Amino acid sequence: MxxxxxxxxxxxxxxxxxxxxxxxxxxxxxxxxxxxxxxxxxxxxxxxxxxxxxxxxxxxxxxxxxxxxxxxxxxxTADPRDRNERITAHLRQVEDELERTRHTVAGLRSMLAGPTDQTGNVRLRRIPAVRAAAITEVVNAGDAVAWLQGAVGELTAILAAQRVSPTGPAGGIYADEVFTRHRGRATIFVPCAAGIQPIGRVTAHLVPPAEVAVMTHCGPPTEVAGTYAALAGYVARHAVPVAGPIREYYLVGQRDTADPRSGVPKSAGRCS
Missing domain, CATH: 1.10.1660.10 (Multidrug-efflux Transporter Regulator; Chain: A; Domain 2)
Structure with a gap:
């Protein structure tokens, strides 16, 4: 040869x-x-x-x-260390993609097995107005997860720096356009009784009261669509008014679990 x-x-x-x-x-x-x-x-x-x-x-x-x-x-790249870092970064990206694929396959298999009735988990609830530290921006749906994580981290850091204690889990309010047009106004907030000094993107915010139909999602964020579908089905069958935006509360976050694959319990509600 x-x-x-x-x-x-x-x-x-x-x-x-x-x-x-x-x-x-x-x-x-x-x-x-x-x-x-x-x-x-x-x-x-x-x-x-x-x-x-x-x-x-x-x-x-x-x-x-x-x-x-x-x-x-x-x-x-002549530097072996730089070369190895590039290779490691790409391998990590491939592994993350494989994990997302596994979750997608698991979700499809669950759908093929037939729908499960989750409507027994739906609760109607009145949420009072609360003071909070918040970040509000127009976001693309594809960037929403990374934006959410960054916003929660920034809010937590500002509250800690100003020695203000959260009074509840972080939450998010999403305009319909985030889902229907994949781009819209979103607000991430952390409730706190004491006032805060606005810094950068972080502002003082009054989260309005709402009447909501609530369902808790326990599982990876990639499978949250099933919870939303079940909630929408309940709302339709029971003629629950749905004039307001989607509201979510993040009951368990990255600070609470070292394994993102274990799932993040999250309550999702549709305001009336």
Missing amino acids: VAMDGYLSIGDFSRATHLTIKMLRHYHQLGLLVPAEVDRRTGYRRYAADQLPSAQVIARFRELGMPLDQIGRLLA
């Missing part, structure tokens, strides 16, 4: 690496895997044997879904 001069033709290199000739040409154009020699007259590409490990690395990371530009930066 290896020629007398130590080079491999593009065909031999393709067979040795399981990278198609089309892929090798594309990687050459991108500067990702440049042949050791290109005949100026014929354009034939030839590769050195010591390029085989690089080709194998590219193939493995492509199997893991790493974009070509990231692979290029990885191969160009």
Whole structure:
């Protein structure tokens, strides 16, 4: 397979690496895997044997879904520590995606097994007005989870810095547009009896009273859609008024459990 001069033709290199000739040409154009020699007259590409490990690395990371530009930066990184950090970060991303896929598959299997009646968990409740520290912004639905976590962390830090104790779990109020248009106004709040000094995004806020139909979700956030569907079914069957926004309370947060896969009990209510 290896020629007398130590080079491999593009065909031999393709067979040795399981990278198609089309892929090798594309990687050459991108500067990702440049042949050791290109005949100026014929354009034939030839590769050195010591390029085989690089080709194998590219193939493995492509199997893991790493974009070509990231692979290029990885191969160009001379610092082993920096290279290992990049690899570790990508592997962590792949593992997170696999976990999300597992949760999605589990949810689909649960749906195929048939719906379970959760309406017995619904409670009608009047929630009084409370003073709170809050952050209000227009958010995209796709960014909502990260935004929520950041907002709760910021609110908690501000309250601690001002020596103000929370009087209840954090909550969120979401305009209908967050769900119907995937972009809308959202408020994250932490109840507190004492007043706070507004700083940055954090303001003093009066959470209005509400009559709500409430259901508690116990499980990973990725499976909350089933709880919302059950709550919506209850509201429809019992003709409960639903003029107000969605309101959530986060009964257990990241500070309370080290394992996000264990689920976050969360109450979800629709205001009337």
